[in-house]
Amino acid sequence: MAERWVGTVRRECTDRLLIYGEGHLRRVLQAYERHYNPHRPHRSRDRRPPQPLHVPAPPTDLDQIRLQRRQVLDGLINQYQRAA
Numbered sequence: 001m002a003e004r005w006v007g008t009v010r011r012e013c014t015d016r017l018l019i020y021g022e023g024h025l026r027r028v029l030q031a032y033e034r035h036y037n038p039h040r041p042h043r044s045r046d047r048r049p050p051q052p053l054h055v056p057a058p059p060t061d062l063d064q065i066r067l068q069r070r071q072v073l074d075g076l077i078n079q080y081q082r083a084a
Helices: 001-013 022-036
Strands: 065-070 076-083
Touching: 001 022, 022 065, 022 076
Parallel strands: none
Antiparallel strands: 065 076
């Protein structure tokens, strides 16, 4: 399981960034971990995150939904949620 996480964090995060030192690496990994657990969907969980922040509403007409984008890791990753 740890090997899978290391591979995922390398492919999605650290392989796309220039890391400037140990402190920078720690901050990047902490930000990615905050994205990985509550937001990122996982195949083994039917495309649901392991620690969802809220229970998603049932699917509706996607043409009528307004989304809000939040950038993580200076735009490397985008998170989307329904706009209020």
